[in-house]
Amino acid sequence: MIEGILVDGLIFALLALGVFISFRILDFPDLTVDGSFATGAAIAAICIINGLGIFAATVLAFIGGAVAGAATATIHNKLKLPNLLSGILVMTMLYSINIRILGGRANIALLRVDTMITKVIGFGGSLPREYTLLIFMLLFVGIIKILIDIFFRTDLGITMGALGNNEQMIKTNGVNPETMKVIGLSLSNGLVALSGAILGQYQGFADAKLGQGMIVEGLAAVMLGEFLLRSNKIFVITLRVVLGAILYKGLMFFGRYYGYYIHMTPSDLKLITSVLVIVSLVIARSQDAAGQRRKERR
Amino acid sequence: MIKLEHISKVFHPATVNENLAINDVSLTVNSGDFITIVGSNGAGKTTLFNLISGSLFPSGGSLRIHDLEMTRVPEFKRSKYIGRIFQDPTLGTAANMSLEDNMVICSSKGFKGLKMTLNSASRKAFSEELRPLAMGLEDRLKDNVGLLSGGQRQALTLLMTVLSRPDLLLLDEHTAALDPRNAQMVLEMTQRFITDYNLTAMMITHNMKHAIDYGNRLLMMDKGEIILDVSGEEKRRLTVDTLVKKFHEIRQEEFASDEGLLST
Ligand SMILES: Nc1ncnc2c1ncn2[C@@H]1O[C@H](COP(=O)(O)OP(=O)(O)OP(=O)(O)O)[C@@H](O)[C@H]1O
Ligand SMILES: [Mg+2]
Numbered sequence: 001m002i003e004g005i006l007v008d009g010l011i012f013a014l015l016a017l018g019v020f021i022s023f024r025i026l027d028f029p030d031l032t033v034d035g036s037f038a039t040g041a042a043i044a045a046i047c048i049i050n051g052l053g054i055f056a057a058t059v060l061a062f063i064g065g066a067v068a069g070a071a072t073a074t075i076h077n078k079l080k081l082p083n084l085l086s087g088i089l090v091m092t093m094l095y096s097i098n099i100r101i102l103g104g105r106a107n108i109a110l111l112r113v114d115t116m117i118t119k120v121i122g123f124g125g126s127l128p129r130e131y132t133l134l135i136f137m138l139l140f141v142g143i144i145k146i147l148i149d150i151f152f153r154t155d156l157g158i159t160m161g162a163l164g165n166n167e168q169m170i171k172t173n174g175v176n177p178e179t180m181k182v183i184g185l186s187l188s189n190g191l192v193a194l195s196g197a198i199l200g201q202y203q204g205f206a207d208a209k210l211g212q213g214m215i216v217e218g219l220a221a222v223m224l225g226e227f228l229l230r231s232n233k234i235f236v237i238t239l240r241v242v243l244g245a246i247l248y249k250g251l252m253f254f255g256r257y258y259g260y261y262i263h264m265t266p267s268d269l270k271l272i273t274s275v276l277v278i279v280s281l282v283i284a285r286s287q288d289a290a291g292q293r294r295k296e297r298r
Numbered sequence: 299m300i301k302l303e304h305i306s307k308v309f310h311p312a313t314v315n316e317n318l319a320i321n322d323v324s325l326t327v328n329s330g331d332f333i334t335i336v337g338s339n340g341a342g343k344t345t346l347f348n349l350i351s352g353s354l355f356p357s358g359g360s361l362r363i364h365d366l367e368m369t370r371v372p373e374f375k376r377s378k379y380i381g382r383i384f385q386d387p388t389l390g391t392a393a394n395m396s397l398e399d400n401m402v403i404c405s406s407k408g409f410k411g412l413k414m415t416l417n418s419a420s421r422k423a424f425s426e427e428l429r430p431l432a433m434g435l436e437d438r439l440k441d442n443v444g445l446l447s448g449g450q451r452q453a454l455t456l457l458m459t460v461l462s463r464p465d466l467l468l469l470d471e472h473t474a475a476l477d478p479r480n481a482q483m484v485l486e487m488t489q490r491f492i493t494d495y496n497l498t499a500m501m502i503t504h505n506m507k508h509a510i511d512y513g514n515r516l517l518m519m520d521k522g523e524i525i526l527d528v529s530g531e532e533k534r535r536l537t538v539d540t541l542v543k544k545f546h547e548i549r550q551e552e553f554a555s556d557e558g559l560l561s562t
Contacts, residue, residue: 151412153414153416154410154411154412154413154414155402155403155406155410155411155412155413155414155415155416156409156410156411156412158395158399158402158403158410158416159402159403159410161392161395161399162392162395162399162400162403165392165393165394165395166388166389166391166392166393168384168389169389169390169391169392169403170374170403171353171373171374171377172373172377172381172382172390173377173403173404173407173462174374174375174377174378174407174408174409175374175408175409175410176372176374176375176409177374179409232394232395232396232442
């Protein structure tokens with residue numbers, strides 16, 4: 001059971017890392033996620049079914065998400081549409097596009113084909129299935145996390161880090177904020193699509209609507225993580241996103257299994273998630289205000 | 299070095315809110331000039347800076363930097379030549395990032411690639427650069443800039459801007475948000491940097507005395523126009539009283555001629 005939650009959480013952590021980049025680093029509330037998550041799953045499924053191989057499927061899924069993110073950033077940059085609207089437009093486009101990717105179907109099953117998951121389990125030999133997957137996901141997410149950490153230590157990454165905080169400073173230092181947004185949202189949605197690609201293979205099917213509500217779930221994970229650890233070091237910040245994602249999946253698990261004591265059904269979970277985000281926001285804000293008062297008194 | 303020709307800026311053109319904020323301004327900034335700018339609220343001083351830096355584009359006229367046509371070149375591209383410091387100390391630095399991260403961003407202008415500037419050598423260099431500020435910032439490279447006081451942040455911004463050796467330094471009431479002691483400190487630092495690095499600078503201030511004491515040239519703006527431009531010996535002889543008197547003289551004359559126009 002706990003292995004299951006961890007695997008779930010780690011797959012979901014990739015999405016949370018993407019959401020963290022758009023919401024926290026770029027300060028760009030990007031709703032593309034609800035579409036690009038399913039895009040990742042769809043691209044990976046179709047590639048695998050057509051025998052392109054797991055590696056190509058995964059890379060193409062990432063690229064598909066990145067293109068979606070770049071589209072949102074470009075609409076926002078060039079047509080001067082508000083960031084929320086740009087994301088909603090691309091998300092809506094993606095619902096149609098995802099069905100096209102799936103060959104005109106709303107979903108597709110990955111039966112009797114080798115996926116990343118079956119390969120990994122095969123590789124594990126006599127080790128229990130869930131443990132093999134857990135070790136694999138730990139490695140996979142660990143590597144991605146470290147790559148993200150390294151990226152945010154480069155000059156480009158550091159500059160991107162300042163964008164959400166102070167766009168004027170970026171411009172004053174000769175950097176085009178529009179370029180930063182394209183790069184940032186591509187990276188963000190690439191990660192989201194990667195998460196979708198793995199989840200699709202894990203559940204054995206891809207669905208054009210797989211991403212519905214994922215943006216709020218990702219946000220909930222990011223915020224939960226922020227309660228766990230306080231730091232300004234990127235290494236810790238990405239770690240807490242991953243931990244937040246796992247914690248979120250744990251909470252949802254308990255909600256699903258023990259919720260019936262309070263007459264909760266699985267369909268209530270989205271309601272709970274949104275309430276969780278609202279509560280987190282309120283708590284975070286009151287903490288900020290308290291911190292501000294403390295600073296002023298000094 | 300910088301040449302503005304017949305620059306004008308109209309906000310909300312063809313609406314009831316139409317506002318001619320800059321009215322046919324021509325100005326040449328020479329290399330090595332330290333220009334102070336005074337003028338009442340709404341005179342158009344900040345708008346003039348916005349036009350020079352490219353955060354706004356003019357409605358008419360042309361602007362050249364180093365003989366390069368810049369009238370419609372976006373702000374981030376002009377930043378190569380221009381360093382700008384705002385009245386609000388929070389605009390110059392990223393509060394949620396560490397001091398060293400902020401210094402990386404300011405240490406080179408233009409698009410930054412995947413190289414890693416931040417290492418022990420560059421940290422040491424940053425410390426050395428911060429030491430002359432005598433604020434103890436050299437030991438706080440890992441602290442978030444948001445933890446610094448307004449004066450410290452403004453001093454830091456000034457230092458980082460100067461280190462990038464801009465061809466033109468734009469200072470928009472950059473000491474106005476600070477308490478008198480910090481304001482004086484930042485102002486003196488400004489003067490020192492401008493002399494040491496031989497910078498060309500323009501400084502907006504509401505303090506007539508500062509405008510007179512600092513710089514080699516003084517502009518007075520009113521209603522979107524430069525109504526006074528004095529430099530050299532004439533500037534050195536200025537006092538607050540003569541400056542105020544000059545302002546009234548110029549505006550009175552205009553009233554008179556306006557009335558003259560009306561009556562004919
Ligand atoms: N972005 C803008 N949109 C519309 N009107 C503007 C804008 N910026 C400035 N203005 C108007 O242009 C005029 C000049 O404003 P500006 O900020 O340049 O004055 P200032 O000389 O800097 O004044 P202060 O000393 O108060 O800073 C004002 O009437 C102002 O309302
Ligand atoms: Mg102003």
